[in-house]
Structures are given as C-alpha cells and as structure tokens.
Amino acid sequence: MELGQLNMLEALVLSWNRLIGKIPQELTRLIFLAKLNLSQNLLVGHIPRGLQFSTLKNDSFGGNLGLCGPPLSKKCGMSDPSELDEEEDSYFASGFTWESVVIGYSCGLVVGTITWSLMFKARKPKWVVEFLEGDFPKKMIRAQKRRLRQRT
Incomplete structure (x- = not known):
C-alpha cells in the first residue's frame, strides 16, 4: 500500500513474485505510472479502476487466474471453463513437478x-x-x- 505514495513512479514490474491477494486501490493514485506488470502472480479480485489503470493492457495482469474486470475479458462473478484448461496446460508447461x-x-x-x-x-x-x-x-x-x- 505504501507504493501508492510514490507519486513520481513511472514503471512498476512485479511479475513472477508469487504475490497473493488483491491489487491495492492505492496504486490508482500513481498518476505518472506508464508501465505496470503484475503478471504471473496469484492475485485475485477486481482490478482497480482509476487514472492510469484505465490505460493498461491485458498483458499487465496475465497469469493471475483470480483477477477479473477491465481490461481483462473475464467478468467478475463468472467462471470460464476455458480458463481451467489454460491453468492445467501452464501447470505441465511450467517445468518439473x-x-x-x-x-x-x-x-x-x-x-x-x-x-x-x-x-x-x-x-x-x-x-x-x-x-x-x-x-x-x-x-x-x-x-x-x-x-x-x-x-x-
């Protein structure tokens, strides 16, 4: 949540860090944020809406099967069976189990x-x-x- 206080932050890359939980609403306060990458984590819930978040693309949140809402095509409150297939494929493609x-x-x-x-x-x-x-x-x-x- 302290990241929301970094007003001059232009890029934030936190991919592949096994982050868990929801994306803090405080991140929407980053008005200079041009690049955000939260992909391949374990994030869940609604993607916050606000200023710079409305300019982000799908790939900023890829691999977080629990996230929903714009810019993702997954609507909140609905489950898509095709996403389960993707999860199984990525499980075997991720390497040795x-x-x-x-x-x-x-x-x-x-x-x-x-x-x-x-x-x-x-x-x-x-x-x-x-x-x-x-x-x-x-x-x-x-x-x-x-x-x-x-x-x-």
Missing part, C-alpha cells in the same frame, strides 16, 4: 538395481566385486607389506 521427479527417481532406482545385480552375477568390474567381498583390502595390505620389505 514433484510427480515427474518421483517417477524419474523410481525408474532410475529400478534400472540401477538391475544393473548392479547383473554386474555381480557377471563378476565385472572385478575390482568392485573384490572390494565388496573383502578380497580387495587384503590385496592392498599385501602390496603395502611388499613395498615395506623392498625398502628395507
């Missing part, structure tokens, strides 16, 4: 376990099998003893 991480981790775990068991059945690479069965440390101790004997 926890479900995809779990699926990837599970697949990697299965492939790794199968590869690991096949490697032990084939006894290759030999040094890994020897190390895990306990033969490798014994060979290292013998080699160290040989080196000590050679030095003396």
Whole structure:
C-alpha cells in the first residue's frame, strides 16, 4: 500500500513474485505510472479502476487466474471453463513437478538395481566385486607389506 505514495513512479514490474491477494486501490493514485506488470502472480479480485489503470493492457495482469474486470475479458462473478484448461496446460508447461521427479527417481532406482545385480552375477568390474567381498583390502595390505620389505 505504501507504493501508492510514490507519486513520481513511472514503471512498476512485479511479475513472477508469487504475490497473493488483491491489487491495492492505492496504486490508482500513481498518476505518472506508464508501465505496470503484475503478471504471473496469484492475485485475485477486481482490478482497480482509476487514472492510469484505465490505460493498461491485458498483458499487465496475465497469469493471475483470480483477477477479473477491465481490461481483462473475464467478468467478475463468472467462471470460464476455458480458463481451467489454460491453468492445467501452464501447470505441465511450467517445468518439473514433484510427480515427474518421483517417477524419474523410481525408474532410475529400478534400472540401477538391475544393473548392479547383473554386474555381480557377471563378476565385472572385478575390482568392485573384490572390494565388496573383502578380497580387495587384503590385496592392498599385501602390496603395502611388499613395498615395506623392498625398502628395507
């Protein structure tokens, strides 16, 4: 709300900040505001009307599915089923979700376990099998003893 007191502010870009709630009415007091970008947040409610807000375009508020009123085509108090489809599309297009991480981790775990068991059945690479069965440390101790004997 303190932003409404910045009388000389010409541009305000707050996109992708996960802002929650309503757009404060105090922002309509910014008479020099030429550019406002509140897109891709979690804002809800009516877009305030007033001075510079009447000159703003749709893209200033894009991605805030809870906003309504001019300049958006969504009327307040009505729900549009096509917007639900857009929300679902943006959910999958936004990148990795926890479900995809779990699926990837599970697949990697299965492939790794199968590869690991096949490697032990084939006894290759030999040094890994020897190390895990306990033969490798014994060979290292013998080699160290040989080196000590050679030095003396």
